Structure formats: C-alpha cells, structure tokens
Amino acid sequence: MHQGRVVYGAIEEVVFGHPAAGAIVAQMDRLGTHRAFLMVSGTLNRQTDEITRIREALGERCVGVFDAMPAHTPREAVIAATNAAREAGTDLIVTIGGGSITDGAKAVQLCLANGVDDVGGIDRIRVRNGVAPEMTAPSVRQISVPTTIAGGEFSAIAGVTDRSTHVKQMLRHPLAVPRATILDPAITVHTPEWLFLSTGIRAVDHCVEAICSRETHPYADAQSVKGLAMLTDALPRVKANLADLDARMDAQIGTWLSMGALSAGVPMGASHGIGYVLGAAFDVPHGYTSCIMLPAVMRWNARDNADRQAIVAAAMGYPGRDAGDVLDAFIGALGMPRRLSDVRVSPDHFDAIAEQAMRTPWVPRNPRRIDGPAELREILLLAA
The missing domain is CATH 1.20.1090.10 (Dehydroquinate synthase-like - alpha domain)
Structure with a gap:
C-alpha cells in the first residue's frame, strides 16, 4: 500500500509559449505590483536587446536592474542584489536568466524579509542538518523567466555558495518559490x-x-x-x-x-x-x-x-x-x-x-x- 503526502507548493501560474515582455506585464497587473526589480543575465543584458525590450514594456514599473550574479550563486552577490533591491523599494523581483539568478532571487526574498544585509547574516536563514530555521516569510515575491532548463524556478530551495569554504548551502522556505514562471522558448535562443x-x-x-x-x-x-x-x-x-x-x-x-x-x-x-x-x-x-x-x-x-x-x-x-x-x-x-x-x-x-x-x-x-x-x-x- 502506498503511503505519503503531496504538498502543493506556492506556485500560482505557469505561462508557456507567450513572449516574455507581455507576460511579465500581465503578471504585474494580476498581482497588483508596481515596482519590479529585475535580476537578469549579464550576457542577455549586455549582448542582446531582450532586457531592453522588457524594460520598455514595463516603463516606470521597472525600478532597478541587477546583472552581476555569477554561477553557483555566491553569498557576496546575493547580498549586493539584496541591498540594491531594498534601496529600490521593490515589490516584485523578476528574474530573467539561468538557475544561479533564479536561486539568487529566492535568497534575496528571504534576506529582504529577515533583515539580512551582510554575508554573515545568511547563516541565520540557512538550512542546518536538514532543518530550515524559523524566519519571516517573504512579502516581496518573485516571478521567473528561465533561460536554461534545470528547473529551479519550480522549487522552493535555493543553493547559495559560501566562497570561504567552497560549500553550497541550502536556503528553503515555502514562499521562496516564484509565484509565476513564464516559459518563453524565444528568449532561450541566446543561451x-x-x-x-x-x-x-x-x-x-x-x-x-x-x-x-x-x-x-x-x-x-x-x-x-x-x-x-x-x-x-x-x-x-x-x-x-x-x-x-x-x-x-x-x-x-x-x-x-x-x-x-x-x-x-x-x-x-x-x-x-x-x-x-x-x-x-x-x-x-x-x-x-x-x-x-x-x-x-x-x-x-x-x-x-x-x-x-x-x-x-x-x-x-x-x-x-x-x-x-x-x-x-x-x-x-x-x-x-x-x-x-x-x-x-x-x-x-x-x-x-x-x-x-x-x-x-x-x-x-x-x-x-x-x-x-x-x-x-x-x-x-x-x-x-
């Protein structure tokens, strides 16, 4: 006999086959958010017009862009993005890029909610011995436009690397998962x-x-x-x-x-x-x-x-x-x-x-x- 439990996560929508720019605007309308902070691939931002097109579609609703998240989501970059997002007064993080950026934004949500503003503060919110600590739930949530296909946008887990020890540490919260994911195959051609x-x-x-x-x-x-x-x-x-x-x-x-x-x-x-x-x-x-x-x-x-x-x-x-x-x-x-x-x-x-x-x-x-x-x-x- 099977035994177990399935917990339905906090993903609200997956939109597939629609162009990213229009789909992001539609999600902001649905969610009633007004101040999007974009965490994006540096390559996409500097070598294509994809991010420019999204920024133009958002107009004044785009309050900042962060494009410096290295592979494996190092703590230093998470803190840099957190502080920029906090300063911008964002009410929604939009990721356009690969898994390190998606995970980075999950971590930023938890840092914003729990007053983490330096690298050491991540220790307060990371999983230890398989157990996530008590923490404040994120109120600034995320929507994701993935450009790679590892699937992190469907998970409530973020992996963040501590460069001092070269260990990837886990952050986890049910509301860390993006509220919506937009699957636009056209934006992946640059990957x-x-x-x-x-x-x-x-x-x-x-x-x-x-x-x-x-x-x-x-x-x-x-x-x-x-x-x-x-x-x-x-x-x-x-x-x-x-x-x-x-x-x-x-x-x-x-x-x-x-x-x-x-x-x-x-x-x-x-x-x-x-x-x-x-x-x-x-x-x-x-x-x-x-x-x-x-x-x-x-x-x-x-x-x-x-x-x-x-x-x-x-x-x-x-x-x-x-x-x-x-x-x-x-x-x-x-x-x-x-x-x-x-x-x-x-x-x-x-x-x-x-x-x-x-x-x-x-x-x-x-x-x-x-x-x-x-x-x-x-x-x-x-x-x-």
Whole structure:
C-alpha cells in the first residue's frame, strides 16, 4: 500500500509559449505590483536587446536592474542584489536568466524579509542538518523567466555558495518559490548550446532519480516518466536545429514536469548529492555534474533497483536495455562531457568529494544504501 503526502507548493501560474515582455506585464497587473526589480543575465543584458525590450514594456514599473550574479550563486552577490533591491523599494523581483539568478532571487526574498544585509547574516536563514530555521516569510515575491532548463524556478530551495569554504548551502522556505514562471522558448535562443543541453540533462536527472527513488509514488511517476520522454525527444531536436522553438518549448515543458516529483516530496539521490559538491568545490556547471554522474550512479544502484531502472530505459525509448548505458549514449550523442577527467577532477580529489557528499541531503536517500565515503568513492571511480 502506498503511503505519503503531496504538498502543493506556492506556485500560482505557469505561462508557456507567450513572449516574455507581455507576460511579465500581465503578471504585474494580476498581482497588483508596481515596482519590479529585475535580476537578469549579464550576457542577455549586455549582448542582446531582450532586457531592453522588457524594460520598455514595463516603463516606470521597472525600478532597478541587477546583472552581476555569477554561477553557483555566491553569498557576496546575493547580498549586493539584496541591498540594491531594498534601496529600490521593490515589490516584485523578476528574474530573467539561468538557475544561479533564479536561486539568487529566492535568497534575496528571504534576506529582504529577515533583515539580512551582510554575508554573515545568511547563516541565520540557512538550512542546518536538514532543518530550515524559523524566519519571516517573504512579502516581496518573485516571478521567473528561465533561460536554461534545470528547473529551479519550480522549487522552493535555493543553493547559495559560501566562497570561504567552497560549500553550497541550502536556503528553503515555502514562499521562496516564484509565484509565476513564464516559459518563453524565444528568449532561450541566446543561451549557449552547451548550457541549454547540459541543463536539460539536469532535468533528465530530476526525472530519473525520482523514478528510481524508493519514496516515489504514482503522482510523481506520472510527471517524471512523461517529463523524461519529452526531454529525450526534445533535446536532440534542439541540438539538430538551435532555432527550433517547438523543440525548445517541449524541452521547457519536460523540465517543468521533471520538477513535479521533487516538489511533491520525492527526494533525489547520489547524482544530485555528488553534483552539489562538484559545483561548489570544483566550479563544475550543474548540468555537467549530471551528465557525468548520472550514468555512474545508475550502474552502481542497478543491483538494488533494476525494476525502476527498466522504467527509465522504456521512457527513453529503449525498453529492455540497461538504463545506465541508454543514458550514457544519450548524453554522449548531445556532445556533453562524460567523465570526471573531462572537467579536471582527478582521483586525488575523490576522498574529499566523498566526505563532503555524505553531508548533502540527497546521498542518505539514494535508493541503494550508502553507508560511508568508501561507497561514494566506488561511484566516483565509475565516472573517473
């Protein structure tokens, strides 16, 4: 008998296939907000006219722009954005960019609500030992226009990197999730090919680790299996023709579905746990961590969950095949890195990575039990 609970998050709307500028204006009208603070991709702002078009559509309702959020959302940039947003008197944060910007704005909402105005203050609001502290709920909320497809805009969790320790720390609050997400495939054409496709594998990783979780349930499966099928179909079409907006839209919708299980309480596994460490400690882009670790984790887990892995292979169009092999071939065909050596991570680093990954929230929930760093080292060797 299934047991569990599904908590519906604080997402109000997902708008797909409409141009971003008009959709942002419509959301501000719906929400009754008047002072939009834009947190945007520096590349989009400086090298395209997309942000200019959005600013023109908003007119006086745009009260500021922040375009200096580096990868992995460092604390220093979160504080810089918080102080700029506070000074601008914003009543809505609008993100236009990738996952680091989306996560940055989630963190800014919590900083604004809890009077955090310096780097050390983030310690007061971060998750410790899996528990989020009591804090004031954000009253300035966020809407998101994602340009990558890792799916963070559908999550109430933000990852923020402490550069002094090279550790990615988690912030979490039910109202940190964007109130609305706008999926506009046209704005993603500026995203570098490697970034779009690798974040697509991040979304694949969400689907696969959810399907393989011991804690999944039919509601989560429905989204993960459909999301995986859509991503498997769409990503090669994007690679074949970068101007194919229908393929990009399918990839975006697949990503939306990929987050259904996680937001319904199904945990991720070792691919996500190890990925956290590779991102924070070695600056490996998040999508690349999934490209490299997911097939290795599947092969290591196969002893204990072959039945669930069979669902993965079938959803990807290869019933009866080994899911690790199917994923490896799929990721390779997209031209993504396949080994840790491709991202300059060598076996000398494995002990430190394994130690740190044990402390992530996901490794203890991996479907094949991981009792200590020695087993993580086995997985890392499979991906060396």
